[in-house]
Amino acid sequence: xxxxxxxxxxxxxxxxxxxxxxxxxxxxxxxxxxxxxxxxxxxxxxxxxxxxxxxxxxxxxxxxxxxxxxxxxxxxxxxxxxxxxxxxxxxxxxxxxxxxxxxxxxxxxxxxxxxxxxxxxxxxxxxxxxxxxxxxxxxxxxxxxxxxxxxxxxxxxxxxxxxxxxxxxxxxxxxxxxxxxxxxxxxxxxxxxxxxxxxxxxxxxxxxxxxxxxxxxxxxxxxxxxxxxxxxxxxxxxxxxxxxxxxxxxxxxxxxxxxxxxxxxxxxxxxxxxxxxxxxxxxxxxxxxxxxxxxxxxxxxxxxxxxxxxxxxxxxxxxxxxxxxxxxxxxxxxxxxxxxxxxxxxxxxxxxxxxxxxxxxxxxxxxxxxxxxxxxxxxxxxxxxxxxxxxxxxxxxxxxxxxxxxxxxxxxxxxxxxxxxxxxxxxxxxxxxxxxxxxxxxxxxxxxxxxxxxxxxxxxxxxxxxxxxxxxxxxxxxxxxxxxxxxxxxxxxxxxxxxxxxxxxxxxxxxxxxxxxxxxxxxxxxxxxxxxxxxxxxxxxx
Amino acid sequence: xxxxxxxxxxxxxxxxxxxxxxxxxxxxxxxxxxxxxxxxxxxxxxxxxxxxxxxxxxxxxxxxxxxxxxxxxxxxxxxxxxxxxxxxxxxxxxxxxxxxxxxxxxxxxxxxxxxxxxxxxxxxxxxxxxxxxxxxxxxxxxxxxxxxxxxxxxxxxxxxxxxxxxxxxxxxxxxxxxxxxxxxxxxxxxxxxxxxxxxxxxxxxxxxxxxxxxxxxxxxxxxxxxxxxxxxxxxxxxxxxxxxxxxxxxxxxxxxxxxxxxxxxxxxxxxxxxxxxxxxxxxxxxxxxxxxxxxxxxxxxxxxxxxxxxxxxxxxx
Numbered sequence: 001x002x003x004x005x006x007x008x009x010x011x012x013x014x015x016x017x018x019x020x021x022x023x024x025x026x027x028x029x030x031x032x033x034x035x036x037x038x039x040x041x042x043x044x045x046x047x048x049x050x051x052x053x054x055x056x057x058x059x060x061x062x063x064x065x066x067x068x069x070x071x072x073x074x075x076x077x078x079x080x081x082x083x084x085x086x087x088x089x090x091x092x093x094x095x096x097x098x099x100x101x102x103x104x105x106x107x108x109x110x111x112x113x114x115x116x117x118x119x120x121x122x123x124x125x126x127x128x129x130x131x132x133x134x135x136x137x138x139x140x141x142x143x144x145x146x147x148x149x150x151x152x153x154x155x156x157x158x159x160x161x162x163x164x165x166x167x168x169x170x171x172x173x174x175x176x177x178x179x180x181x182x183x184x185x186x187x188x189x190x191x192x193x194x195x196x197x198x199x200x201x202x203x204x205x206x207x208x209x210x211x212x213x214x215x216x217x218x219x220x221x222x223x224x225x226x227x228x229x230x231x232x233x234x235x236x237x238x239x240x241x242x243x244x245x246x247x248x249x250x251x252x253x254x255x256x257x258x259x260x261x262x263x264x265x266x267x268x269x270x271x272x273x274x275x276x277x278x279x280x281x282x283x284x285x286x287x288x289x290x291x292x293x294x295x296x297x298x299x300x301x302x303x304x305x306x307x308x309x310x311x312x313x314x315x316x317x318x319x320x321x322x323x324x325x326x327x328x329x330x331x332x333x334x335x336x337x338x339x340x341x342x343x344x345x346x347x348x349x350x351x352x353x354x355x356x357x358x359x360x361x362x363x364x365x366x367x368x369x370x371x372x373x374x375x376x377x378x379x380x381x382x383x384x385x386x387x388x389x390x391x392x393x394x395x396x397x398x399x400x401x402x403x404x405x406x407x408x409x410x411x412x413x414x415x416x417x418x419x420x421x422x423x424x425x426x427x428x429x430x431x432x433x434x435x436x437x438x439x440x441x442x443x444x445x446x447x448x449x450x451x452x453x454x455x456x457x458x459x460x461x462x463x464x465x466x467x468x469x470x471x472x473x474x475x476x477x478x479x480x481x482x483x484x485x486x487x488x489x490x491x492x493x494x495x496x497x498x499x500x501x502x503x504x505x506x507x508x509x510x511x512x513x514x515x516x517x518x519x520x521x522x523x524x525x526x527x528x529x530x531x532x533x534x535x536x537x538x539x540x541x542x
Numbered sequence: 543x544x545x546x547x548x549x550x551x552x553x554x555x556x557x558x559x560x561x562x563x564x565x566x567x568x569x570x571x572x573x574x575x576x577x578x579x580x581x582x583x584x585x586x587x588x589x590x591x592x593x594x595x596x597x598x599x600x601x602x603x604x605x606x607x608x609x610x611x612x613x614x615x616x617x618x619x620x621x622x623x624x625x626x627x628x629x630x631x632x633x634x635x636x637x638x639x640x641x642x643x644x645x646x647x648x649x650x651x652x653x654x655x656x657x658x659x660x661x662x663x664x665x666x667x668x669x670x671x672x673x674x675x676x677x678x679x680x681x682x683x684x685x686x687x688x689x690x691x692x693x694x695x696x697x698x699x700x701x702x703x704x705x706x707x708x709x710x711x712x713x714x715x716x717x718x719x720x721x722x723x724x725x726x727x728x729x730x731x732x733x734x735x736x737x738x739x740x741x742x743x744x745x746x747x748x749x750x751x752x753x754x755x756x757x758x759x760x761x762x763x764x765x766x767x768x769x770x771x772x773x774x775x776x777x778x779x780x781x782x783x784x785x786x787x788x789x790x791x792x793x794x795x796x797x798x799x800x801x802x803x804x805x806x807x808x809x810x811x812x813x814x815x816x817x818x819x820x821x822x823x824x825x826x827x828x829x830x831x832x833x834x835x836x837x838x839x840x841x842x843x844x845x846x847x848x849x850x851x852x853x854x855x856x857x858x859x
Contacts, residue, residue: 013695013698014687014688014691014694014695015691015694018688018690018691018694019690021690021691022690023689023690025689025827025828025831025832025834025835028835029831029834029835029838029839032835032838032839033838033839033842034839035839036839036840036842036843037839037842037843037846039843040842040843040846040847041846043847044846044847044850056648056649057648057649057650058648058649058650058854058858059647059648059649060584060645060647060648060651061645061646061647061648062648074858078857078858078859080857080858081856081857081859082859083585083859084858084859085585088585088859089586089587089590090585090590090859134580136647136648147578147579147580148577148579149577149578149579152577504579
């Protein structure tokens, strides 16, 4: 049945132009490719047609909520074909000099004036705003919680990033805070064994002893020894025996700035709550104030016959003298009969002679005598000025007498100490004039510490040395290793988890204006130079 | 493209090169991230480099389309291009993921990454299918024909079978088979033959038989079941799609016909068998090529958006 098929017959089995024929698979593929091409091009055309509104399509992510107004307006922050970060490797490649300020920075600074980090840093080592404050990481991302690498990039080799002639004298190489071996130094006050630059004597140990008595068998200091209005502040409760010994704790004197105010019940009676000032969160402690913290036990009594009399605190010697003269003069004038007689019964004066002169002279002498005794009580008495303000036998005191105050008190700081120099460097102004009596409110001018964040801790866990401190010279800061007990990488000691709390640089340091910890974001130094309208802030600065 | 032990030597240089590049990229990336809180972004030096590399690979990958269209061009074997397409495409995945710094980014970059991943996934799916579907077709479809010729071959089979049946049943030729088959004493029916491990469709001819009396049932059966099935395949909804059912039906037909007509029934049964194979071939071909419906169109969109991404990234660096 089989036969020899001809070539022509065989050819008819497959069409000669079969390779030109497309299948539905090919046609569908081509159609879909065309659709995708049109979709991609169409999307971009739509974005282009939308102008600024469409630019969000190109964003690499939402900016933080603080900058969300410019989510759709790239040019508010970005300059075309210019890196936002000076650290970018593309700086030179895109024709920009490393040491030059980027125009993008000016756009940031039109709203945010950011003081320089350090006067001696090289310009080429100074990052641009966008180099550290990285945006486009979501609405709730933080652009100020910077990674350590931003700081370490310079601090790991400080000499290379300082201007010519400047020395990295303190911490030339820091690679991390995590361990002591990584270069982060101890607090400078401790590392350089400084003493408290304050001039007020204070014995922490004595004050923390129940009864505030040096002699355990001696008479304790009780609530009956302090004025009634002050008792509650120091722990007195209704019903307590007034003979109860006073036991002070840290909070008796150290109050956070957010400490509960205790105005008299009537103080705000007729005042709407809306006008009450909001308390700050309480990051730092209020300064010790004599009238609040000391006066109850240490009144500046000057008259032995009336212990309730006291001179105001903070008066300088001449002012105290004037105050006392005034007080005693008034008292003697009121007590002297000659002065209290009516005018019409006074003897007829002899010309050239004041009939009251002997009396005045007598009063003057009495006043001087009383003032001398009072000044003596105040300045040389154990319970008054000398109790806190200068040491017995202080060599710096030229003449610890009535009219002469130890030089130490007048200046507030001993200019010969390291601490004086340090505070002078770290603060504006002359400490001799401005710091008095020089108990620092902030002990770490280049770092921040939030006491309210640590309020759950026992004070002694960090400041335990206070229990045994008997001199004002002690700086009762804990060593930085104490911080590392918690602020360090998590570790296990004998199977127990320890540390693990944040220990990055920005936990304690600010980059901008770190040398002015008293100046918050609302300080004048942070104010922008140009103020703009609502319409203007939607657009890039000219 | 088949990847087997037997031909892995051809793939080996590409695999090795991809692994080496990947290892270097990862080391560089990790090294660059040491001391940083975040992975290097696309604008960092390593991220940018990986972006450039990944972009060039994407561009090269896309060029395989015109390369296939221009087979006669002397720019390397298509098989070499395909090997590069596979392995460089797979290398591009980690490179571009490193380029992103493990972040999706905004709408454009997210779209790009999704497109890229879908393109890669569809390509991998296509590659996997190509590992066993051709073999399956070789085994199950010895009557395979050129995919684009399935309709033509089916019509040819229907026409030739019609001519054979009309000849046996002594019925004048219909209009359908006049232009497709020659007016000859023989006709080509085709058949599947096996020799050892080799099997395939061969051209077999059959001489037109003289008419067989009492063969009208054959003509009726042909018109009712066979012709439509041979011509339209699945669309005919014929019971002949089922081989067991078909065998039963053909056996039943034989009982109704004189023995002289049985040979024709056998030829028709064989044609139906071939048609079933062609249906199977069409299904396999669908799976072999339909992944390109995703792979290619999305690649086109990917390339367009990639250029936009490059421009925008440079503008808002």
